[in-house]
Amino acid sequence: MRAWRPAVGGGPLPPSSVPPGARVRQVGGTLLPGLRDAHVHSGLVDLRAVRAGGISQVDDLGSVPASVAELLAADDPELPQVRAVGAFLTAPGGYPSDRSWAPPGSFREVRSVVDAQAAVGEQHRSGARAIKVVLHPGAGPTLPARVLAEIVSTAHGMGLPVVAHAEGDNTVRGAYEAGVDGLAHTPWTERIEDRLLTDVAQRMSWISTLDIHGYGSDTAELRTAVDNLRRFCHLGGTIRYGTDLGNGPLPLGINAREVAALQTAGLAPDDVLTAMTDLDSPAPPCWVPGGLDRRPSRFAGSLCTARVLDPSPTS
Numbered sequence: 465m466r467a468w469r470p471a472v473g474g475g476p477l478p479p480s481s482v483p484p485g486a487r488v489r490q491v492g493g494t495l496l497p498g499l500r501d502a503h504v505h506s507g508l509v510d511l512r513a514v515r516a517g518g519i520s521q522v523d524d525l526g527s528v529p530a531s532v533a534e535l536l537a538a539d540d541p542e543l544p545q546v547r548a549v550g551a552f553l554t555a556p557g558g559y560p561s562d563r564s565w566a567p568p569g570s571f572r573e574v575r576s577v578v579d580a581q582a583a584v585g586e587q588h589r590s591g592a593r594a595i596k597v598v599l600h601p602g603a604g605p606t607l608p609a610r611v612l613a614e615i616v617s618t619a620h621g622m623g624l625p626v627v628a629h630a631e632g633d634n635t636v637r638g639a640y641e642a643g644v645d646g647l648a649h650t651p652w653t654e655r656i657e658d659r660l661l662t663d664v665a666q667r668m669s670w671i672s673t674l675d676i677h678g679y680g681s682d683t684a685e686l687r688t689a690v691d692n693l694r695r696f697c698h699l700g701g702t703i704r705y706g707t708d709l710g711n712g713p714l715p716l717g718i719n720a721r722e723v724a725a726l727q728t729a730g731l732a733p734d735d736v737l738t739a740m741t742d743l744d745s746p747a748p749p750c751w752v753p754g755g756l757d758r759r760p761s762r763f764a765g766s767l768c769t770a771r772v773l774d775p776s777p778t779s
């Protein structure tokens with residue numbers, strides 16, 4: 465599989481760069497590492513359609529852990545690779561416990577510091593690859609700082625990064641100060657001031673999720689998010705392509721509007737590819753049959769023709 469790992473950011477590699485002895489399958493077009501959507505709710509979308517639309521790997525950012533485990537146990541070759549965070553960790557009565565799309569089990573109400581350790585342990589045992597916490601004071605109670613800190617330290621002790629849904633005034637600062645590693649969404653409710661953003665860019669990664677703020681329409685929320693992401697990118701912050709699939713009318717598969725919005729925020733085509741790939745992932749590669757058009761105005765449309773390549777042909 466190592467031979468499937470073309471360099472991202474350095475441009476296409478010629479056939480002469482294939483290592484001697486590598487198993488070779490000749491295909492026209494452009495081969496890419498597996499493309500990832502880093503924010504998906506697998507209980508709310510048809511993952512087979514997501515893979516058929518060119519996504520090789522999804523990060524599930526909040527589902528019922530048992531449902532994800534059942535999905536993975538099926539070992540269905542038509543499914544993308546799935547890495548999950550388990551359930552949302554939230555305050556009793558906090559977001560998203562009152563939302564119709566959040567079934568019992570998709571969130572875990574954390575009642576105390578001691579309960580924080582238990583809640584993280586439960587997600588870890590369910591196979592979670594990260595822990596998701598909620599900071600959304602406008603939608604109900606939020607986790608006290610000491611409980612949030614315990615979640616973060618317990619997760620880190622288990623080798624799990626923590627990603628936050630941070631929505632509303634000062635929640636990005638709260639996440640940063642608690643030691644949270646990433647945000648599930650580019651902040652969209654307020655402009656993140658430069659001094660905080662400089663610190664945040666040193667340590668946090670952000671999942672883009674720009675298109676949910678308009679689904680193709682220009683909105684104030686989209687402009688705020690793009691402005692924050694542009695400055696975060698400029699400061700060297702790590703950006704992951706993610707769409708929040710399951711939240712509203714998003715295309716299943718690669719989302720050209722999300723790609724275009726990333727470009728609007730200042731990412732070059734190679735930066736977008738970096739945001740969509742994880743070279744340490746075993747996800748199968750993707751293939752653009754007609755060749756990837758890296759001209760900025762054509763890039764998003766061209767990338768959407770990518771398809772996941774079966775890495776293990778038997779014939």
Ligand SMILES: [Zn+2]
Nearest residue numbers: 503505525708
């Ligand atoms: Zn989400």
